[in-house]
Amino acid sequence: MRSQLVFDRPWCKVRQDEVELPNGVLIDDYFVNVRPDIVLILAVTPQQDIVFVRQYRHGVSQILLELPGGSFDPQLETSLIAAHRELEEETGYVAEQIIPLATLYDNPVKDTNQIHLMLAQNAQPLGKQQLDITEDVEIVLLSVEDALARISTGELCVCGTITALFLGLEAMKF
DSSP states (O other): OOEEEEEEETTEEEEEEEEEOTTSOEEEEEEEEOOOEEEEEEEEOTTSEEEEEEEEETTTTEEEEEOOEEEEOTTTSOHHHHHHHHHHHHHSOBOSOEEEEEEEESOTTTBOOEEEEEEEESOBSOSOOOOOTTOOOEEEEEEHHHHHHHHHHTSSOOHHHHHHHHHHHHHTTO
16 A cells, blocks of 8 residues: 655645555545644643633634643653643643543544643643744633533533543542
8 A cells, every 4th residue: 555745834744545444445545634643731720720721723713712732743752741841831830740631533534643631730820821923822711610611602612622621520520
């Protein structure tokens, strides 16, 4: 089977594969998005507020409320190191300990990456926010009850954020 990178730009890489499916069907032009891994952090303050970020997401042309996080290369840093880095860079919050909740595939049909969900308890605004040129982030603190209510209203609508929220609440026995 053959595989070749057909589009290679800093923000997007696409691979074209020739694939033989388990049932023997041959597909000669299957396109795959080659994406970096993502880390999402459910950061909970000592007051039991959750740290969210509100930011513009061009793919859907909307400003969305979601958990802080970002991409990383597992060959260069671990998901835990990336979680500490991303939490502080995006929000200025730091946590002494961050623990893994789950590693999931977001869209295994067409994407290569995994999403690493993390829990940071006792997160405090002791660091320095360092946004890159593509980020314009508003920090939003919500109680657990308010966050859950915003899922029902559709304001919280990002799959990874909702999954991390429920897994984190279960881990904290909230």
